[in-house]
Amino acid sequence: MLRAQEPEILVIGPARAAEALYQEFGALVDADYMPGKTLLRDALCDRFGLSQLAAEELCDELEGAGLVRFVATPEGVGWNIHPDPETAAPDRMI
Incomplete structure (x- = not known):
């Protein structure tokens, strides 16, 4: 009997x-808060095939962890992208 292949779960x-x-994007996205966050969300949707909601939640998680930060x-103004979690500063305002 052939079994249906389990879908791959991407974490x-x-x-x-x-x-x-x-x-x-590099280290800086030159955009205001909402347009910039939308760019980040859409890039995650495209790169990983996420829904907009899942990508928005991931953006919120990245912001809370200090991996992406809105800088004024x-x-x-713009979004700073800091990919190293070891040196990111969570919830720090610049």
């Missing part, structure tokens, strides 16, 4: 997601 952790975003300075 994407924060470090892997941050590294993928870093490869896609007198020079401008």
Whole structure:
């Protein structure tokens, strides 16, 4: 009897997601808060085949872990992508 093949379950952790975003955008996404977060979400959807909801939740997790951070300075705003969880600063405002 042939058994249906189990679908592969892909687990994407924060470090892997941050590294993928870093490869896609580099260290900085030059965009305001919502447009930038939408770019990050869409990149995760495209790269890993995630739903928009799952990618939004992953973006929230990355932000909470300090792996992606919205930065506002007198020079401008943007998203900093920090793919190294060992040196990321969770919930730190810049």
